[in-house]
Amino acid sequence: MTSKQTSGIGRRTILGALAAGTMLTPFGFGAAHAAEIEGELVMINWLAGAQGEMMEALQADFVEKNPEITFRNIVPTSSGDTRGGIRTVLLGGEQADLLINTWPAFRQELLDAGMILPVDEAWEENNWSDLLADSWKDLSTIDGKNYGVTYTFGDRSGIWYNTGTMEKSGITPPETWDDFIAGFAKMNEVGITPVSIPAKIWAHAEWFESTLLRVAGADFMSKLARHEVPWTSPEVVTTFEKLAEMLKADCCLDPNTMLASIWRDSADTTIKTGETGYMLIGMWLNTRAKQEYQLEPGKDFDIFQFPAMGMGYDNQSMVDAKEFNVLSSVKNIDAANAFMGYMLTADAAAIMADYGLASPSSAVDPSIYDPVIQRAVNEVVSAEKVHFVLGDLLPGDLVHEYRIQIQKFLQDPSDETIAAAVQKIEDVANSAY
Amino acid sequence: MADVTATSVDGSKGPPIGAMRLPRQLSQSKAAYILLAPLLVFFGVSVIYPVIETIRLSFFEIKGLAPAKAVGLGNYFKLLSDENFLRALRVTFVWSFSATLFSVMIGWALAMACALKPRETMVFRVLIFAAYGVSEAVVGFIWLGIYRPDYGLVNGILGGLGLENMQQAWLGNPDTALTAVIVAYVWTQVGLPLMTCFASIQSIPRTYFEAAYIDGAKPMSMMRHIVMPLSLPGVRVAIFINLLQSLKAFDLIYMLTGGGPVRSTETVGFFMFRESMLNFKLGYGAASTVVLLVAVLIVSTPLIAQRTRAVK
Numbered sequence: 078m079t080s081k082q083t084s085g086i087g088r089r090t091i092l093g094a095l096a097a098g099t100m101l102t103p104f105g106f107g108a109a110h111a112a113e114i115e116g117e118l119v120m121i122n123w124l125a126g127a128q129g130e131m132m133e134a135l136q137a138d139f140v141e142k143n144p145e146i147t148f149r150n151i152v153p154t155s156s157g158d159t160r161g162g163i164r165t166v167l168l169g170g171e172q173a174d175l176l177i178n179t180w181p182a183f184r185q186e187l188l189d190a191g192m193i194l195p196v197d198e199a200w201e202e203n204n205w206s207d208l209l210a211d212s213w214k215d216l217s218t219i220d221g222k223n224y225g226v227t228y229t230f231g232d233r234s235g236i237w238y239n240t241g242t243m244e245k246s247g248i249t250p251p252e253t254w255d256d257f258i259a260g261f262a263k264m265n266e267v268g269i270t271p272v273s274i275p276a277k278i279w280a281h282a283e284w285f286e287s288t289l290l291r292v293a294g295a296d297f298m299s300k301l302a303r304h305e306v307p308w309t310s311p312e313v314v315t316t317f318e319k320l321a322e323m324l325k326a327d328c329c330l331d332p333n334t335m336l337a338s339i340w341r342d343s344a345d346t347t348i349k350t351g352e353t354g355y356m357l358i359g360m361w362l363n364t365r366a367k368q369e370y371q372l373e374p375g376k377d378f379d380i381f382q383f384p385a386m387g388m389g390y391d392n393q394s395m396v397d398a399k400e401f402n403v404l405s406s407v408k409n410i411d412a413a414n415a416f417m418g419y420m421l422t423a424d425a426a427a428i429m430a431d432y433g434l435a436s437p438s439s440a441v442d443p444s445i446y447d448p449v450i451q452r453a454v455n456e457v458v459s460a461e462k463v464h465f466v467l468g469d470l471l472p473g474d475l476v477h478e479y480r481i482q483i484q485k486f487l488q489d490p491s492d493e494t495i496a497a498a499v500q501k502i503e504d505v506a507n508s509a510y
Numbered sequence: 511m512a513d514v515t516a517t518s519v520d521g522s523k524g525p526p527i528g529a530m531r532l533p534r535q536l537s538q539s540k541a542a543y544i545l546l547a548p549l550l551v552f553f554g555v556s557v558i559y560p561v562i563e564t565i566r567l568s569f570f571e572i573k574g575l576a577p578a579k580a581v582g583l584g585n586y587f588k589l590l591s592d593e594n595f596l597r598a599l600r601v602t603f604v605w606s607f608s609a610t611l612f613s614v615m616i617g618w619a620l621a622m623a624c625a626l627k628p629r630e631t632m633v634f635r636v637l638i639f640a641a642y643g644v645s646e647a648v649v650g651f652i653w654l655g656i657y658r659p660d661y662g663l664v665n666g667i668l669g670g671l672g673l674e675n676m677q678q679a680w681l682g683n684p685d686t687a688l689t690a691v692i693v694a695y696v697w698t699q700v701g702l703p704l705m706t707c708f709a710s711i712q713s714i715p716r717t718y719f720e721a722a723y724i725d726g727a728k729p730m731s732m733m734r735h736i737v738m739p740l741s742l743p744g745v746r747v748a749i750f751i752n753l754l755q756s757l758k759a760f761d762l763i764y765m766l767t768g769g770g771p772v773r774s775t776e777t778v779g780f781f782m783f784r785e786s787m788l789n790f791k792l793g794y795g796a797a798s799t800v801v802l803l804v805a806v807l808i809v810s811t812p813l814i815a816q817r818t819r820a821v822k
Binding site: 189338473 | 576659682684767771784789
């Protein structure tokens with residue numbers, strides 16, 4: 078059975094929850110903590126690098142508070158789209174309690190396969206509604222049942238830059254698309270490549286998606302994600318044309334260099350060395366910049382929101398989120414619920430904040446965040462509408478074709494390529510749903 | 511294993527080394543089957559069963575974690591009209607042919623050169639062969655650095671030679687990516703042909719060279735008329751193994767390009783991985799696996815048959 082899920086998140090409830098942050102107490106954790114929990118908690122945990130270290134720190138803190146608990150992490154082996162590795166683990170018969178998930182489309186797939194359980198009962202028992210806005214619940218609700226507990230979220234429309242490169246170029250963060258394009262000449266003059274687009278695997282689609290949000294808005298993106306509108310729609314074509322403006326204004330290195338680089342390369346040249354001006358990626362860059370580059374958020378690097386295009390959707394943002402799903406193979410449901418409750422506490426949020434990530438929990442005093450997270454949270458909160466990352470909502474073979482076609486467009490941003498690209502994506506979409 | 515079948519210059523055939531037949535009494539006795547049984551059971555469980563299971567899967571449509579749906583030969587028909595699969599077939603042909611040709615040619619040439627000074631080149635041979643034993647993931651990491659567009663070794667050398675206009679992102683350019691990966695792959699594969707050809711050359715009796723010397727043959731003439739023809743058995747073995755290796759190559763492509771840019775380095779093996787493990791269309795991926803298996807059998811059967819005839 079296939080059923081529909083939501084991909085948009087209401088702004089008001091996020092705002093309400095975050096605004097109430099310092100006034101609420103972590104009832105959820107209190108309730109879970111009171112229960113006797115013991116034994117092994119098995120988690121399918123694919124987080125790597127600094128995010129992996131963050132999860133280790135969270136687990137260690139949880140174990141310190143619950144000494145009878147031990148963790149066993151099952152780490153799927155994969156690169157690129159981690160869902161392949163997770164599927165292999167699940168079909169291979171691994172028995173786990175919790176899964177970290179960041180793909181709404183994958184949640185649906187897991188549900189269709191009978192591999193996840195609803196969390197409504199635990200949600201009510203532990204009063205998680207006091208800590209998590211209804212929007213987060215709505216995000217992981219399918220056919221009236223909730224299947225996930227969100228523990229972090231990020232602003233995916235934030236453009237990252239090194240403050241030094243802006244000073245060197247003599248420009249300030251642009252607010253409009255025209256200013257954004259106009260700044261390229263100044264950056265090029267001082268030897269800075271304005272934009273870094275890592276197009277080897279998936280990260281180049283970030284630029285397409287944030288541009289599409291400005292051109293057509295969140296509602297259109299939701300329809301596109303469900304294939305209720307075709308990829309040949311004028312809005313998609315206009316999005317490509319806007320990106321072509323950027324490419325023709327000497328934004329980037331040659332296409333082959335883009336196609337040879339991954340997001341970490343862009344992070345190095347944009348945030349660490351300042352050879353390139355801007356990049357677009359998720360909040361995990363904050364984690365990398367703080368933990369691996371030892372840079373200070375807000376001082377050494379910062380973000381600004383994707384520039385306005387004046388097409389009616391300038392106050393919208395792209396977001397991502399990570400959640401826990403309870404697997405149907407769960408053996409230690411009490412510990413699983415307790416850990417999900419813990420992840421909504423101020424203690425967990427403090428650990429995540431140290432690593433540069435934001436918690437959606439209202440138990441968090443936003444002042445604990447560094448300036449970059451604060452800015453990202455404010456942008457999401459003040460957005461008129463937010464939309465989940467498009468690529469994470471598309472079926473696997475469609476998302477692959479979509480990324481390939483954007484690669485082709487980067488090589489040749491002509492009208493002919495655009496027409497061929499949208500038609501090809503549409504053809505694959507017709508067989509993918 | 512090096513094939514050191516020796517066909518003497520006068521045309522008489524001696525028993526090939528390593529191909530000695532068992533006494534008739536033993537090979538026809540029940541004991542032979544009893545001795546083989548554990549191996550056959552192990553082979554059946556570890557090889558035959560997965561192959562049968564893969565063939566079975568290829569008749570189903572499996573999307574993600576959803577239940578399987580029988581589609582008969584549907585996946586095979588779909589493969590035949592899938593432009594990505596047909597491109598992967600072409601890439602596989604170019605890849606396997608080029609990788610085998612260059613690794614064997616270079617290995618053979620190095621073997622002949624090393625045969626001139628066997629003792630002095632031992633360390634060199636060991637080093638070359640060591641690359642064959644290194645994990646392709648490690649090799650991939652090394653070559654990623656060599657091909658880096660910014661401070662990679664290749665572009666660095668080109669810059670040093672004043673050829674800045676030739677500097678580029680070797681792995682990001684669809685026109686150069688496949689060649690770049692083949693070069694890296696050949697680097698890993700040269701060791702085997704070097705060793706098999708060298709072993710063949712070493713097995714050539716000294717008397718042939720002595721006779722040629724007495725007859726006034728020059729070194730190059732001896733190389734051409736003695737060494738090259740009599741080292742051919744080693745070359746054949748190297749072609750056989752390298753070709754099969756190249757057909758199943760995956761790790762290095764995965765590390766260097768991930769099948770890109772724009773699918774320009776996507777072989778059938780990589781196509782199979784993408785469909786099965788990334789798109790998780792297990793049935794469709796299994797069908798492409800079966801096609802690859804058939805290709806491997808087509809390539810290997812004549813060679814195995816030829817070797818079997820040689821043994822008989």
